[in-house]
Amino acid sequence: MASLDSVSIAIFLGAVLVMAGILSSLLALRFGAPLLLVFLAIGMLAGDAGPGRLSFDDVRTTYLVGSVALALILFDGGLRTKFQSIRTVLAPSMVLATIGVLLTAVVTAPAARYVLDLNWTESLLVGAVVASTDAAAVFLLVHTQGLRLRPRVGATLEAESGTNDPFAIFLTLMLVEFISIGESSAGHVLLELAREGVLGAFVGVVGGRLVVLALNRMALPQGLHAPFVTTAALVIFGVAQIAHASGFLAVYLAGIIIGNRPTRAHNSVVTFLDAATWLAQIVMFVLLGLLVSPQRLLGSVGPAVIVALVLMLAARPLAVILCLMPFRFNWREKIFIAWTGLRGAVAIFLASIPMLIGLPKAYLYFDVAFVVVIISLLLQGWTLAPAARWLHVALPRVDRGPRRVELDLPGQLEQQLVGYPVRPKSLFFRRGLLPSWSKPTLVIRDERILTPTEADPVAAGDYLYLLAPPEKAESLDRFFVDMAPSSAPDPHLLGDFMVSGEHTLGELAEIYGVSVAEEQAKLTLADYFDIHLDHAPKEGAELVLDPIVLVARSIGGGRVNVVGLRLPEEEDVVVPLTRMQRARRKLADVWASVAGV
Numbered sequence: 001m002a003s004l005d006s007v008s009i010a011i012f013l014g015a016v017l018v019m020a021g022i023l024s025s026l027l028a029l030r031f032g033a034p035l036l037l038v039f040l041a042i043g044m045l046a047g048d049a050g051p052g053r054l055s056f057d058d059v060r061t062t063y064l065v066g067s068v069a070l071a072l073i074l075f076d077g078g079l080r081t082k083f084q085s086i087r088t089v090l091a092p093s094m095v096l097a098t099i100g101v102l103l104t105a106v107v108t109a110p111a112a113r114y115v116l117d118l119n120w121t122e123s124l125l126v127g128a129v130v131a132s133t134d135a136a137a138v139f140l141l142v143h144t145q146g147l148r149l150r151p152r153v154g155a156t157l158e159a160e161s162g163t164n165d166p167f168a169i170f171l172t173l174m175l176v177e178f179i180s181i182g183e184s185s186a187g188h189v190l191l192e193l194a195r196e197g198v199l200g201a202f203v204g205v206v207g208g209r210l211v212v213l214a215l216n217r218m219a220l221p222q223g224l225h226a227p228f229v230t231t232a233a234l235v236i237f238g239v240a241q242i243a244h245a246s247g248f249l250a251v252y253l254a255g256i257i258i259g260n261r262p263t264r265a266h267n268s269v270v271t272f273l274d275a276a277t278w279l280a281q282i283v284m285f286v287l288l289g290l291l292v293s294p295q296r297l298l299g300s301v302g303p304a305v306i307v308a309l310v311l312m313l314a315a316r317p318l319a320v321i322l323c324l325m326p327f328r329f330n331w332r333e334k335i336f337i338a339w340t341g342l343r344g345a346v347a348i349f350l351a352s353i354p355m356l357i358g359l360p361k362a363y364l365y366f367d368v369a370f371v372v373v374i375i376s377l378l379l380q381g382w383t384l385a386p387a388a389r390w391l392h393v394a395l396p397r398v399d400r401g402p403r404r405v406e407l408d409l410p411g412q413l414e415q416q417l418v419g420y421p422v423r424p425k426s427l428f429f430r431r432g433l434l435p436s437w438s439k440p441t442l443v444i445r446d447e448r449i450l451t452p453t454e455a456d457p458v459a460a461g462d463y464l465y466l467l468a469p470p471e472k473a474e475s476l477d478r479f480f481v482d483m484a485p486s487s488a489p490d491p492h493l494l495g496d497f498m499v500s501g502e503h504t505l506g507e508l509a510e511i512y513g514v515s516v517a518e519e520q521a522k523l524t525l526a527d528y529f530d531i532h533l534d535h536a537p538k539e540g541a542e543l544v545l546d547p548i549v550l551v552a553r554s555i556g557g558g559r560v561n562v563v564g565l566r567l568p569e570e571e572d573v574v575v576p577l578t579r580m581q582r583a584r585r586k587l588a589d590v591w592a593s594v595a596g597v
Contacts, residue, residue, distance in 0.1 A: 021373050039282055040370075041287015057289040059355045066349040069232065069280035070165070071251050073345070075233040076277045077162045078255020079270060081537065086159040088460050089152055092327045093159030096337075100160070100319045101167050104131040104341075107315035108307065115303035125175040129351050129365055130311055130372045132168035133161045134344025139227070153393050155186045157340055159548050165346050166249035170196055172350045176357055200246030207236035207259030215263045225265035226272030229258065262469075263385055267416075281345065288348045288370075291355075304371035311372060312380065315427040332391040339387050343369075343376040345562055415467045417441065418476060424460035425482040427530065429561075435531050438476060439467045454578035478536050498553065501561040514545055525550065542566075 046054050086093065105127030113123035149157070170193060211232045220228060233251050240250035263269075264597040322332050351369035353363035388394035422429055434440070443455035444463040458464060468476060499508065505519035505528060508514055520528075526543070529537045530550060539558045541552040554562035 007167070011346045023124075024076060036368060037374065039285030040289040040292070040374075043286040044292050044294065045289075046286070047292065054290060056287070059291070059352055062284075062287045063293060063352050063356050065280075066284050066345075066352065067237075067276075069284040070278050070346065070349060071234060071237040071248065072230070072273070072277050073161065074165060074248050075237075075251040075255040076273045077158075078252040078257075079259035079273060081158065081162060081256050081259060083256065083260045086155045087158045089159055092324055092329070093156050093163060094161040094342075095323045096156070097164035097318065098167050099126075100111070100172065100323045101164050103319035104311070104315045105171060107318055108311050111310040112307050112368070115306045116359070116368070118299075121175060122361065125172065125179065125354070126307065126365060126368055127315070127370050128168060128171040128175055130307070130343055130347045131171070132164045132343075132346050133157075133341045134346055149388060150333070150393050152329075153336060154426045156337060162252055163249075166196075166200065166246045167561070169248055169350065170246060172353060173195075176353055176359065179359055180357055187307045195244065196202075196246040199243055200240050200249035201237060203240040203245055203247075203252030204250035205241065205257060206258035207232070207250065211236075211258055211263045212256065212263055215258075222471065223268075226269045229269045230273060230276055284345060284349070288352070291352070291366070292370055293363075296363060297370065300364060300367045301371055303377060304368040307368055308375040311343075312341075312376065322397040333393055336387060336391045336393045339380060340384065341376075342380050344374045347373050380539065406412055415469065417465055418468055419463055419465040420476070420480040422460055422462045422464055423480060423482055424456055426480045428464075428479040429458070429460055431527060433479060433527055433530050434466070435472075435475070435479075435533075437469060437472060441465050441467050475517065475533075475536070479530070499525060499563045500567060501563055502527075507543075514548060516545075524559065525563045529563075 015182045021303045045051055047056065091179070094130040105124060108119065108122040108127035108130065112118060112126040112505040113120060117124065118126065174192060205529065211229060214232075215225060215229070233254060236254050240247035317335070320334055320338040320341075324337070329337070333425045348366070351366040359365075362457045385394070391568045420428075427433055442465045443452060443458060444465075445455060445459065445461075452458075455462065464480075466476065502524050505514070505516045505523050505525070508525070509521070511514045523531070528550070529541065529543060532543055533541060537552050537555060538551055539555055539559075543550045549566035551564035551566055552562075553562045554560070
């Protein structure tokens with residue numbers, strides 16, 4: 001009975017710790033505190049040196065939980081990554097995720113060797129442990145501080161943070177192997193890197209496609225799609241690891257492929273994974289906090305602070321500047337990307353590997369990584385928003401989007417039911433605009449369910465449900481958010497090549513002889529862009545209106561206010577691409593064909 005009681009007490013205490021982590025996240029989100037610090041603090045308070053007096057030194061369990069948590073975090077990150085948003089920054093992100101990690105480790109190593117009295121291999125291991133950035137920390141802080149980053153900067157950080165973990169893990173494992181065995185060669189390292197990278201990518205791509213196929217072909221009971229995808233991600237991770245490939249790279253690529261393909265129950269999968277990822281992070285961080293010994297930490301805190309400062313102020317900036325040199329980033333963007341290299345769960349997780357293997361000075365690596373993460377989150381985390389505004393990489397904040405409700409229809413892959421409250425200043429209410437690929441299905445008014453015909457005209461305060469393709473449903477948001485004030489140009493502007501967005505298709509037809517359907521003659525050019533684009537209009541967006549092409553030349557208030565006309569007699573001027581641009585385009589095309597996006 002005593003053993004049963006001890007199990008019950010362990011379950012109770014574990015549940016209390018996790019619940020404390022969940023509830024504390026509300027306080028952290030309110031004040032913008034890095035959540036990792038909160039979870040680590042709870043673990044430390046519950047440990048043998050804190051009020052909780054729990055004795056925990058099971059490194060194997062911590063490594064197991066950390067592996068599962070990190071695999072789910074990377075898979076969830078890949079699932080939310082839209083290939084269209086990162087394809088333009090794929091090349092710089094990959095350079096940062098590989099060469100950038102290596103340069104960061106190499107530049108940090110001399111400082112670690114000097115202040116920690118280590119040899120060169122051990123110093124490189126310290127650098128490798130703290131070299132990668134943490135995607136969860138970066139984007140959680142961006143979200144809680146209400147930042148909107150320039151698209152290229154945000155996409156670069158997103159892609160780099162999601163892809164640099166596999167290389168940092170590989171580098172750490174190779175150095176641990178070299179220290180424990182005592183021999184290796186450059187050829188062996190390159191062979192291992194190639195095998196882990198190529199085989200991991202193969203397992204991830206094949207596994208992702210198999211999961212998509214299974215989701216769309218198998219008639220799983222409602223509610224089992226999300227657990228199926230989650231366990232499939234862990235299967236992909238396990239297969240890659242057993243094959244001595246990079247399981248973390250495999251699950252990230254599998255997530256990208258699944259997230260960019262139409263699948264059943266996509267919303268329930270994302271919601272379930274969001275909760276699973278949160279829980280995995282909380283459990284992992286609390287366990288890592290339990291492993292920390294404050295008494296032992298005091299002996300290495302001074303040298304660890306020096307390592308952290310060298311990492312943040314020298315190693316990371318130098319790596320970013322050198323890696324982004326071939327790409328067209330201005331100095332403000334480079335400085336911000338360098339400063340946003342937050343360290344988080346991955347660094348502490350990697351520091352537990354020497355402890356698991358039983359390397360000499362294993363606890364030193366762990367303590368240094370712990371201090372580096374604390375300083376990074378405190379110093380870089382809380383200055384993220386001021387740095388973004390000072391460096392002018394933050395866009396003006398906008399009103400929160402409409403509350404969108406998504407329902408997956410059982411057995412239906414082509415359409416999704418999406419609901420919005422009708423706001424009095426929305427584009428839909430003021431102009432009655434909806435894209436042609438969406439279909440109003442029902443209206444809820446005063447707790448009554450009406451058909452669109454019965455509810456016509458739709459009133460402010462109604463709740464409108466529409467059918468839309470899953471990959472386009474999110475684009476409906478802009479029709480139900482409050483319209484921003486328009487900065488329209490001179491309404492009399494109507495020349496050979498520039499047209500005001502407020503002119504109608506009928507007026508355009510009279511001057512240029514364009515054939516326009518009678519029901520569309522009263523639409524403005526801005527309306528035409530809103531209806532026919534699958535996304536919010538951007539400068540350079542094109543639409544065909546036979547026999548001419550409409551080009552968005554200026555955007556104001558979220559709508560097109562100046563339209564360029566490409567007349568049929570105009571000859572397209574072909575601008576030759578540079579060698580770097582051709583290489584980047586080729587890389588994007590190859591990835592698109594492999595991922596099927």
